[in-house]
Amino acid sequence: MQPAPTPCLSVGILVQCRPGFEPDASLELQAAARAARLEGCSVDVANSGFTLFQLNAPVAHDALRRRFDLSRLIFSRQACQLVGSIDDLPEKDRLSPLMDAITALGERFSALLLETPDTNDGKEQSGFLRRFGPLLDDALTQAGLLRTDSPHLPRLHVFLASPKRALLGISLASEGSAWPMGIPRLRMPKDAPSRSTLKLAEAIAGLLTEEEQRATLRPGLQAVDLGASPGGWTWQLVSRGLRVTAIDNGPMAPSVVATGLLEHLRVDGFTWKPRKPVEWMVCDMVEQPSRIAPLMAEWVASGRCRRSIFNLKLPMKRRYDEVERCRALIDQRMRAGNIKYTLRIKHLYHDREEVTCYLTRR
Ligand SMILES: C[S@@+](CC[C@H](N)C(=O)[O-])C[C@H]1O[C@@H](n2cnc3c(N)ncnc32)[C@H](O)[C@@H]1O
Structure with missing residues (x-):
């Protein structure tokens, strides 16, 4: 497990996008980072469904928020400030290391968004997500870290880039999508003539x-x-x-x-x-x-x-x-x-x- 980052510091920006659109999301993220005079480098993998901008030096997240408006990103379905990562989640117990890393952030949250890339690999994790979401939710609530009655607090993103790799992020409700992974749950209206x-x-x-x-x-x-x-x-x-x-x-x-x-x-x-x-x-x-x-x-x-x-x-x-x-x-x-x-x-x-x-x- 990587050491948890210093509380209240952001180490990058995580953008979730449609698979295949990583180059566009990444170009946009780099241009926005340049405009905000943020130094770092972009990390993206083809068809992964996400892209990252890693800062050269950590920044307090309020300061980053003042310089960089996540909500303006076009090719982003969901975006958050990256505050930590775990690269070797054990298969048997993912809760304990996640709780340790989240506790070490020294923050409280208004919501938990448990997310994966919108890829075939990501979709394979959906069964695990359904079972694990309530467990993590309960553990966070019991530890006093999740306060759903306090909407002013940031939201916590736990993004499972793979079954072993979790990226931890935070966002305000006004910055990212209200829907986990930026995927709206809209029902096709009965009388509407086309899916569009x-x-x-x-x-x-x-x-x-x-x-x-x-x-x-x-x-x-x-x-x-x-x-x-x-x-x-x-x-x-x-x-x-x-x-x-x-x-x-x-x-x-x-x-x-x-x-x-x-x-x-x-x-x-x-x-x-x-x-x-x-x-x-x-x-x-x-x-x-x-x-x-x-x-x-x-x-x-x-x-x-x-x-x-x-x-x-x-x-x-x-x-x-x-x-x-x-x-x-x-x-x-x-x-x-x-x-x-x-x-x-x-x-x-x-x-x-x-x-x-x-x-x-x-
Ligand atoms: C993607 S479809 C629209 C689907 C529609 N929004 C729906 O939800 O059912 C594009 C439509 O644009 C129309 N179109 C293309 N060029 C046009 C033009 N110059 N003037 C009027 N309609 C045009 C086509 O006939 C076609 O029906």
Whole structure:
């Protein structure tokens, strides 16, 4: 077992990502670390489902938090500050060494997130996780280390990178995903016409605050869905009572048409404009990101819509670079109009070769 780190010091940053996206997550992590003037090196293994940035010198975690905002990372499903690791967990008793290492951190926690990489090897640990989670939870509670009634305390991540290797991390609830491993438990709605409905459901839950959801997704508001067929995204909007203009040459599913909240126009999503401003425009058109990003910026900047959720499809190799290029295109349009804006971008669990963005005027 490695010696436990000095209490309250972070030795790195751990990012969990979709397997295959380690190079993007790592490039982004390195760029963010450079911007925060953190010295260290990145460690990633192909298709491992996670990447690490190891600091050259430990940093107090409050200080690290002030310099590095984990919540802004795009290719991260879940992120935390790394505070320790155990490399030789015995098969028979993993509880004792984990409890020793966690106790040595000198912290108390509001929640335990027991996590593995989202890989086949990781999934093989799921049975163990189900049995071990309650045991670790009980042991932490009895030791006074887990205080679920104190949400201001950091969350504890126990990330089993392999059956023998545990990485210990901490995060605030506002920094990482609410869901262990950043995997939302969303049920496929019975009447929704396509599985991509879950993508918009996850985007709404993950990119908007609860207050933003309440204020902007309510009956009577108008929305436009560019590239709407067969209607999975439209379904999320009409099921919340919004009236939707669906733009697509393809057909809309009967379950969406039956809501009576839909107007379907078989026109081009790149040229069509609404007669009056709408609250929402969502867009899932399969097109080059460098065409989608300026279109989205134009809708928000010109006031055609107040807010937008859209996908940037990324079938190319250098996905992180492409996202940064799109961010710059959006910024260019907003600056030209002297417009203050919020842009949140995330590689969601339901995203494959794409990222999902939320853009609105501030
Ligand atoms: C990924 S599908 C959309 C799926 C939809 N979001 C759902 O949840 O069911 C992309 C759609 O974009 C449409 N599309 C592509 N280019 C378009 C354009 N220029 N104008 C309108 N629709 C377009 C395609 O016809 C296709 O139906």
